[in-house]
Amino acid sequence: MSKQITSRAENYSQWYNDLVVKAGLAENSAVRGCMVIKPWGYAIWEKMQRQLDKMFKETGHENAYFPLFIPKSFLSREAEHVEGFAKECAVVTHHRLMTNPDGPGVVVDPSAKLEEELIVRPTSETIIWSTYKNWISSYRDLPILVNQWANVVRWEMRTRLFLRTAEFLWQEGHTAHATREEALEEVKKMINVYAEFARNYMALPVIVGEKTESERFAGALNTFCIEAMMQDGKALQAGTSHFLGQNFAKAFDVKYQTKDGGLEYVWATSWGVSTRLMGALIMAHSDDNGLVLPPNLAPIQVVMVPIFNKDEQLKAVLAKMNEIKEQLVKLGISVKIDDRDNVRSGFKFAEWELKGVPVRLAVGPRDLENNTVEVARRDTLTKESVSGDLVVEHVKNLLEAIEKNVYQKALDFRNSHILKVDTWDEFKAKLEEGNFLLCHWDGTPETEAKIQEETKATIRCIPVDSCVCEEEGKCVYSGKPSHRRVVFAKAY
Amino acid sequence: MSKQITSRAENYSQWYNDLVVKAGLAENSAVRGCMVIKPWGYAIWEKMQRQLDKMFKETGHENAYFPLFIPKSFLSREAEHVEGFAKECAVVTHHRLMTNPDGPGVVVDPSAKLEEELIVRPTSETIIWSTYKNWISSYRDLPILVNQWANVVRWEMRTRLFLRTAEFLWQEGHTAHATREEALEEVKKMINVYAEFARNYMALPVIVGEKTESERFAGALNTFCIEAMMQDGKALQAGTSHFLGQNFAKAFDVKYQTKDGGLEYVWATSWGVSTRLMGALIMAHSDDNGLVLPPNLAPIQVVMVPIFNKDEQLKAVLAKMNEIKEQLVKLGISVKIDDRDNVRSGFKFAEWELKGVPVRLAVGPRDLENNTVEVARRDTLTKESVSGDLVVEHVKNLLEAIEKNVYQKALDFRNSHILKVDTWDEFKAKLEEGNFLLCHWDGTPETEAKIQEETKATIRCIPVDSCVCEEEGKCVYSGKPSHRRVVFAKAY
Numbered sequence: 001m002s003k004q005i006t007s008r009a010e011n012y013s014q015w016y017n018d019l020v021v022k023a024g025l026a027e028n029s030a031v032r033g034c035m036v037i038k039p040w041g042y043a044i045w046e047k048m049q050r051q052l053d054k055m056f057k058e059t060g061h062e063n064a065y066f067p068l069f070i071p072k073s074f075l076s077r078e079a080e081h082v083e084g085f086a087k088e089c090a091v092v093t094h095h096r097l098m099t100n101p102d103g104p105g106v107v108v109d110p111s112a113k114l115e116e117e118l119i120v121r122p123t124s125e126t127i128i129w130s131t132y133k134n135w136i137s138s139y140r141d142l143p144i145l146v147n148q149w150a151n152v153v154r155w156e157m158r159t160r161l162f163l164r165t166a167e168f169l170w171q172e173g174h175t176a177h178a179t180r181e182e183a184l185e186e187v188k189k190m191i192n193v194y195a196e197f198a199r200n201y202m203a204l205p206v207i208v209g210e211k212t213e214s215e216r217f218a219g220a221l222n223t224f225c226i227e228a229m230m231q232d233g234k235a236l237q238a239g240t241s242h243f244l245g246q247n248f249a250k251a252f253d254v255k256y257q258t259k260d261g262g263l264e265y266v267w268a269t270s271w272g273v274s275t276r277l278m279g280a281l282i283m284a285h286s287d288d289n290g291l292v293l294p295p296n297l298a299p300i301q302v303v304m305v306p307i308f309n310k311d312e313q314l315k316a317v318l319a320k321m322n323e324i325k326e327q328l329v330k331l332g333i334s335v336k337i338d339d340r341d342n343v344r345s346g347f348k349f350a351e352w353e354l355k356g357v358p359v360r361l362a363v364g365p366r367d368l369e370n371n372t373v374e375v376a377r378r379d380t381l382t383k384e385s386v387s388g389d390l391v392v393e394h395v396k397n398l399l400e401a402i403e404k405n406v407y408q409k410a411l412d413f414r415n416s417h418i419l420k421v422d423t424w425d426e427f428k429a430k431l432e433e434g435n436f437l438l439c440h441w442d443g444t445p446e447t448e449a450k451i452q453e454e455t456k457a458t459i460r461c462i463p464v465d466s467c468v469c470e471e472e473g474k475c476v477y478s479g480k481p482s483h484r485r486v487v488f489a490k491a492y
Numbered sequence: 493m494s495k496q497i498t499s500r501a502e503n504y505s506q507w508y509n510d511l512v513v514k515a516g517l518a519e520n521s522a523v524r525g526c527m528v529i530k531p532w533g534y535a536i537w538e539k540m541q542r543q544l545d546k547m548f549k550e551t552g553h554e555n556a557y558f559p560l561f562i563p564k565s566f567l568s569r570e571a572e573h574v575e576g577f578a579k580e581c582a583v584v585t586h587h588r589l590m591t592n593p594d595g596p597g598v599v600v601d602p603s604a605k606l607e608e609e610l611i612v613r614p615t616s617e618t619i620i621w622s623t624y625k626n627w628i629s630s631y632r633d634l635p636i637l638v639n640q641w642a643n644v645v646r647w648e649m650r651t652r653l654f655l656r657t658a659e660f661l662w663q664e665g666h667t668a669h670a671t672r673e674e675a676l677e678e679v680k681k682m683i684n685v686y687a688e689f690a691r692n693y694m695a696l697p698v699i700v701g702e703k704t705e706s707e708r709f710a711g712a713l714n715t716f717c718i719e720a721m722m723q724d725g726k727a728l729q730a731g732t733s734h735f736l737g738q739n740f741a742k743a744f745d746v747k748y749q750t751k752d753g754g755l756e757y758v759w760a761t762s763w764g765v766s767t768r769l770m771g772a773l774i775m776a777h778s779d780d781n782g783l784v785l786p787p788n789l790a791p792i793q794v795v796m797v798p799i800f801n802k803d804e805q806l807k808a809v810l811a812k813m814n815e816i817k818e819q820l821v822k823l824g825i826s827v828k829i830d831d832r833d834n835v836r837s838g839f840k841f842a843e844w845e846l847k848g849v850p851v852r853l854a855v856g857p858r859d860l861e862n863n864t865v866e867v868a869r870r871d872t873l874t875k876e877s878v879s880g881d882l883v884v885e886h887v888k889n890l891l892e893a894i895e896k897n898v899y900q901k902a903l904d905f906r907n908s909h910i911l912k913v914d915t916w917d918e919f920k921a922k923l924e925e926g927n928f929l930l931c932h933w934d935g936t937p938e939t940e941a942k943i944q945e946e947t948k949a950t951i952r953c954i955p956v957d958s959c960v961c962e963e964e965g966k967c968v969y970s971g972k973p974s975h976r977r978v979v980f981a982k983a984y
Contacts, residue, residue, distance in 0.1 A: 034559035067526035076597040094583040095647040105568040
């Protein structure tokens with residue numbers, strides 16, 4: 001089974017693609033740039049959604065749903081926003097098809113042209129702030145803490161499953177506040193929710209930081225992000241939280257009456273994560289045998305494979321398995337017994353390994369005699385024989401150990417690939433080896449652009465949670481003075 | 493608060509619209525025919541989703557996600573399907589905007605015309621069966637039991653919030669089977685899942701039946717439905733399950749190798765419910781004071797309103813309320829304490845009544861002295877004083893009683909508005925009074941069409957779960973012989 005996958009060493013990019021397709025996570029569709037998320041991939045995404053949704057609600061947010069379409073004119077209301085977003089998008093121009101008068105099939109009915117074209121949302125700030133105008137008149141209406149789970153479309157030229165697709169699934173939080181301070185607090189709160197989710201559920205260490213001006217969201221005054229390291233040393237931006245100031249309130253004329261009777265523009269934030277997280281999850285932990293899932297996001301945490309030659313053996317083995325399963329399910333562990341009779345157990349082993357199920361239990365006739373269970377863990381690919389009396393407790397502890405180990409492995413890898421670099425030659429050399437570079441930068445977009453031009457490295461973020469960066473130094477490129485290090489890397 | 497709503501007697505249609513908007517369920521957006529689902533409405537929809545999703549998974553289904561866009565040519569592959577669906581839809585013709593060279597804003601870039609237009613999915617049979625072609629080659633690959641939660645677009649001319657909108661949210665199950673029998677079993681299983689959901693969660697009695705040929709889904713050999721009665725005696729189709737035969741397998745050339753080496757086309761079903769269910773829920777149970785929610789779908793089941801004059805009173809009341817809340821939450825009951833200090837308690841009472849929260853508890857200083865709690869139920873608008881020691885148990889039982897009562901009330905109403913009718917004069921008279929009519933029909937589409945033309949009544953279904961309909965008789969319109977009664981009604 002694993003032979004279907006190109007090894008990481010051979011071709012990292014091909015390995016990723018093979019894994020996504022062979023593990024049944026996603027595939028390309030008949031529509032250019034749009035993917036089909038297959039059941040196993042979607043089940044992982046659902047686990048992410050459930051947990052994130054819970055965290056959003058615990059921080060006071062509610063869900064709502066806004067239209068898929070945005071009137072074309074809305075996009076140009078906020079000047080920077082249109083520059084950043086309006087260009088590559090799906091444009092609806094007609095609302096009817098008709099039978100082809102000149103042949104088979106259907107054609108667009110030319111008489112059904114829309115007065116104003118509609119854009120399939122690339123992001124929803126404009127349609128949402130045009131709605132908020134009707135929801136907000138007084139300080140009593142604030143804050144609005146709303147999130148939306150939705151699909152969005154950005155007409156990307158080069159697409160890759162999960163990482164960059166024309167259509168993708170995401171959540172977008174859009175909040176409205178009375179004061180600048182409250183909005184800024186929200187922006188930081190939500191980037192920390194993302195960081196906590198990444199660390200505790202995706203087993204993914206992330207750096208929390210601010211974007212430089214040139215990497216900010218179109219229309220934002222500031223963008224916070226979480227950046228994760230993939231196994232090739234490249235960065236993946238896994239979530240962003242934007243401080244939008246009063247830009248969208250001004251563009252859509254959203255004012256509120258203050259407690260003392262004044263009239264002020266409303267302050268805004270937006271924040272989002274997408275099915276891109278699936279790409280991060282896959283690339284951070286998986287190996288040449290397939291997917292490695294942290295137990296907290298595994299749709300099936302334990303798979304059981306019966307070993308048997310004769311039918312009466314199978315019956316006895318399944319009875320034992322059902323007994324174990326019942327106890328595991330009581331502990332909140334998700335279990336599947338793979339009792340298919342049209343494939344061999346070796347095939348099953350390889351398939352569940354490929355799909356990343358954290359723990360595999362095998363029971364055969366000899367195990368029944370000895371009251372043992374073979375326990376295999378996906379992250380280390382090791383196995384051991386465990387007494388049937390202890391197996392439930394063992395599996396419970398093992399799942400926790402795997403979650404920790406997957407995180408620790410990713411953290412160790414990242415820590416060994418973050419380097420302080422102070423000369424330009426070292427910068428170029430270490431970048432090519434696949435590292436995050438902690439460097440001094442003179443703070444100008446010009447230097448940032450030149451570095452990107454020469455090396456393809458971008459400033460992933462100005463870290464906010466690691467004091468190690470606050471120090472005086474000289475820009476690695478221009479030699480000009482700098483007060484703190486920033487993170488440079490190549491990125492997905 | 494309730495004065496904002498037109499009464500049902502005055503104008504049923506306006507009552508519905510007022511209620512949807514004022515209770516914060518949904519509103520029209522800036523995009524023609526597209527609604528904004530507001531937080532309270534979305535929270536109810538989420539409860540529906542969670543329960544349905546659970547029931548789908550319990551019946552062996554998995555979720556997946558397919559593209560929003562469908563290549564135009566796909567729609568005409570299945571001949572009947574294109575007739576039924578391809579006409580009024582959103583057509584994407586371009587993939588880029590550009591800065592307007594002749595003025596402000598952006599315009600469609602004429603150089604970014606798509607080679608083949610893309611249709612925003614009105615339903616996904618075509619894109620899904622084009623995908624299944626790659627997933628299915630052997631009987632081992634069957635059955636495929638997949639569901640998708642998604643948005644769809646049908647360019648309706650006359651729209652009404654939740655009932656008929658250009659964009660709506662739904663789930664669509666698409667299954668693939670080796671045999672006709674298995675597919676038919678699936679079709680029936682899923683319509684029964686819908687009926688069970690409607691009855692046990694929406695407190696909505698429904699009639700399960702088959703559609704006549706002229707009311708079938710475009711491309712289906714048979715369509716099963718659940719039909720519910722609204723308070724004006726009109727019918728609302730709340731869910732459908734389609735037997736698609738081998739039509740889509742043939743259109744997309746999906747064959748499988750049988751166990752004995754033959755090659756057969758695959759059998760298909762599809763089934764769906766949508767945000768239309770919100771309209772059914774609202775119109776079936778609500779009253780002139782606002783929404784009435786069955787407790788099983790209420791995002792907040794119990795709201796608590798503190799009664800106080802002075803701040804120290806509030807503190808003592810809130811302490812008592814938190815104590816009760818904690819016990820209710822332990823029982824799995826969702827509770828909100830409305831401690832807003834900028835609106836009066838009378839305003840809060842009216843607001844939660846409008847929003848349909850099943851149980852309201854009020855505690856004031858006198859209640860603290862007497863160890864009592866005022867308990868009000870939304871369905872009957874009655875209230876009573878309950879001992880503080882018994883209130884938790886009382887509320888728990890009350891929620892169950894309300895769920896039953898809301899169902900029983902809807903059932904009694906429906907039963908008193910289903911009439912056996914045998915003459916054409918009676919048909920016309922009883923239809924106008926707002927009834928479901930159980931009539932004999934001669935089985936011809938011609939008679940069906942004439943009845944609709946003259947009265948606007950359609951055959952809602954040929955009931956499958958009530959044997960009362962199986963009897964000999966004469967068509968109410970043509971007088972020709974008939975073997976069973978069918979349900980005629982005006983419908984949403």
